[in-house]
Amino acid sequence: MTAQSAQKKNNQKKAKTAITPTREENFPEWYQNVIKAADMAENAPVRGCMIIKPYGYAVWENFQRELDRRIKDEGVKNAYFPLLIPLSYIAKEAEHIDGFAKECAVVTHHRLEAAPDGKGLVPAGELTEPMIIRPTSETIIGETIAKWVTSYRDLPLKLNQWANVMRWEMRPRLFLRTAEFLWQEGHNAFATAEESNADARRMLEVYAEFSRNVLAIPVIEGEKTPEERFPGAMATYTIEAILQDGKALQSGTSHDLGQTFSRSAGIRYQSQDGAEELAWTTSWGMSSRMVGGLIMTHGDDDGMQMPPKVAPHHVVIIPIVHDDGDRAKILDYAETLARRLKELNIRVEMDASDRKTPDKLWGAIKQGVPVRVEIGRREMEEGNVTHTRRDIGRDSKTTESTDAFCNKITAMLDGMQEEMYQAALTRTNAMLHDAKSLDEARQFFSEKSSIGQLRMDAAFLQEDAFEKLQKDFAVTPRCLPFADEGKKVIVGKAY
RNA sequence: CGGGGCGUGGCGCAGCCUGGUAGCGCGCUGCCUUCGGGAGGCAGAGGCCGGAGGUUCGAAUCCUCUCGCCCCGACCA
Numbered sequence: 001m002t003a004q005s006a007q008k009k010n011n012q013k014k015a016k017t018a019i020t021p022t023r024e025e026n027f028p029e030w031y032q033n034v035i036k037a038a039d040m041a042e043n044a045p046v047r048g049c050m051i052i053k054p055y056g057y058a059v060w061e062n063f064q065r066e067l068d069r070r071i072k073d074e075g076v077k078n079a080y081f082p083l084l085i086p087l088s089y090i091a092k093e094a095e096h097i098d099g100f101a102k103e104c105a106v107v108t109h110h111r112l113e114a115a116p117d118g119k120g121l122v123p124a125g126e127l128t129e130p131m132i133i134r135p136t137s138e139t140i141i142g143e144t145i146a147k148w149v150t151s152y153r154d155l156p157l158k159l160n161q162w163a164n165v166m167r168w169e170m171r172p173r174l175f176l177r178t179a180e181f182l183w184q185e186g187h188n189a190f191a192t193a194e195e196s197n198a199d200a201r202r203m204l205e206v207y208a209e210f211s212r213n214v215l216a217i218p219v220i221e222g223e224k225t226p227e228e229r230f231p232g233a234m235a236t237y238t239i240e241a242i243l244q245d246g247k248a249l250q251s252g253t254s255h256d257l258g259q260t261f262s263r264s265a266g267i268r269y270q271s272q273d274g275a276e277e278l279a280w281t282t283s284w285g286m287s288s289r290m291v292g293g294l295i296m297t298h299g300d301d302d303g304m305q306m307p308p309k310v311a312p313h314h315v316v317i318i319p320i321v322h323d324d325g326d327r328a329k330i331l332d333y334a335e336t337l338a339r340r341l342k343e344l345n346i347r348v349e350m351d352a353s354d355r356k357t358p359d360k361l362w363g364a365i366k367q368g369v370p371v372r373v374e375i376g377r378r379e380m381e382e383g384n385v386t387h388t389r390r391d392i393g394r395d396s397k398t399t400e401s402t403d404a405f406c407n408k409i410t411a412m413l414d415g416m417q418e419e420m421y422q423a424a425l426t427r428t429n430a431m432l433h434d435a436k437s438l439d440e441a442r443q444f445f446s447e448k449s450s451i452g453q454l455r456m457d458a459a460f461l462q463e464d465a466f467e468k469l470q471k472d473f474a475v476t477p478r479c480l481p482f483a484d485e486g487k488k489v490i491v492g493k494a495y
Numbered sequence: 496c497g498g499g500g501c502g503u504g505g506c507g508c509a510g511c512c513u514g515g516u517a518g519c520g521c522g523c524u525g526c527c528u529u530c531g532g533g534a535g536g537c538a539g540a541g542g543c544c545g546g547a548g549g550u551u552c553g554a555a556u557c558c559u560c561u562c563g564c565c566c567c568g569a570c571c572a
Contacts, residue, residue, distance in 0.1 A: 016533075018533085020507090026566095028565080028566065029565085029566090032565090036506090043564085047563080047564090099571090100571095102570070102571090103570075103571075136572095165572095167571070167572080169570085169571070170496075170569080170570060170571085171566095171567095171568090171569095171570085171571095176572090177571075177572075181572075183572080230572095238572095249572090250571090250572055251572085252572085253572070285572070286572085287572055288572095289572055290572095318531095320530070320531055321530085322529090322530065322531090356529085356530060356533085356534080357530050357531070357532090357533095358530075358531095358532065358533045358534080359533070361531090361532060361533080362532075362533055365532085374531060376531060378531085386531075388532090393532090394532060397531090397532090474567085474568060474569090494571095495571095495572090
């Protein structure tokens with residue numbers, strides 16, 4: 001090989017990526033840079049809190065719309081409960097408070113006064129009872145619905161709220177783990193244990209379907225081990241995603257709370273035969289961390305790739321103007337296309353800014369817009385559009401008639417959605433390995449090149465050597481997959 | 496809260512070891528040529544070097560203390 005060809009090969013190897021470092025070079029840094037490049041969020045002045053920028057929030061709004069519809073289809077009604085919870089409420093359930101105490105933000109004052117030394121303000125007006133900022137709302141919703149439920153006729157009661165919650169986190173990361181995050185929390189109450197358990201399982205199904213079909217994120221459905229359970233729950237069900245770096249992400253959870261919260265909050269009802277009974281409750285939630293899961297599942301070295309169903313824009317139209325005489329006509333042609341697409345329920349963004357064309361193109365790539373459309377004089381004169389798919393790139397660049405494009409765009413987006421899911425599923429499956437013994441597991445986790453999760457016999461959970469495995473390699477049991485009927489456990493690193 | 500790394504214009508960095516009052520790339524502003532996968536020229540704007548003390552004639556640079564960020568753990572959605 002000549003020096004020249006060696007040089008050329010080297011250049012090819014280091015093909016310029018829109019995001020540096022690449023995923024392979026430094027995954028955590030890549031993740032943060034994708035968020036920055038896509039203009040989705042940034043850190044807030046308060047550690048652990050984030051500012052969700054319009055493009056990132058638009059993803060959340062699409063997420064909300066799709067999930068909210070599914071929740072309502074289950075017969076759940078939305079409501080809103082307060083941010084502040086009396087300390088006495090949360091203190092009632094010992095196991096629950098034990099689980100959350102360390103991460104509760106506490107409000108102790110209700111007034112600010114000038115500091116004695118004249119510099120700044122200090123808290124004054126101490127509250128007779130401190131309040132906590134909700135880390136979750138089981139207690140206040142339990143206390144409230146205890147007043148609403150008196151008869152078996154009041155059950156089932158199904159409530160959901162879209163809210164922010166706060167958990168004082170040690171190690172925050174944008175979207176994946178923030179002190180304040182956005183979520184929905186559902187709280188259902190039933191007359192029987194069978195109903196509450198079936199409900200917890202049912203809501204997990206809703207989450208799994210939503211993850212796969214809307215977010216294009218493959219998930220494993222299963223049950224948490226007792227150690228990993230929600231504080232106070234009888235059973236915690238989870239969907240786990242395996243991200244591109246092989247770590248697992250608990251993506252949605254559903255808890256069968258049994259009578260734990262009914263007992264502490266006094267959710268009692270009179271049954272048909274006149275006896276006083278305690279209700280059985282569930283709770284279930286999915287949060288803004290999924291936006292992080294979305295990035296870590298679909299992003300590549302050129303930035304974000306949005307699954308069409310949550311993409312803020314399905315199509316970005318980039319008018320290309322070489323000569324000012326054409327400008328008005330080209331923009332007009334582009335606007336006409338935009339209107340046509342909007343009539344097809346396509347979310348269209350027109351980029352008529354005066355940025356340079358390559359900057360517009362790369363901006364759209366980094367934001368992960370599924371389809372880029374370029375409109376210049378050639379398209380205008382021939383009644384065409386030129387379009388490129390984000391997931392395939394320049395090889396998909398096609399010029400065809402506007403009619404042909406409008407006829408296929410919906411199917412094209414649906415196809416992209418499906419292909420993104422299949423690609424993610426292939427990766428996920430490749431990262432799930434079987435281990436036949438704890439020794440084999442130790443071997444796997446000690447190799448630096450090993451990425452992914454291990455599936456092993458659930459009986460290993462009882463062995464002392466398993467605890468050592470967890471400690472030595474910072475891995476945890478993620479779940480006992482339903483598919484294996486509780487006989488297997490998935491173990492690995494997690495976010 | 497432990498272990499490691501880092502704080503220098505909007506972003507990424509050099510300068511620090513061997514003190515002399517700040518530089519590079521990208522971005523930004525203006526003009527011209529450009530524009531279909533990251534264009535070029537010329538002219539500009541922008542930083543009391545995270546903060547507070549100290550040493551010194553003089554500190555981005557040396558010392559002490561602080562604050563913040565990132566990574567790896569413990570905790571967790």
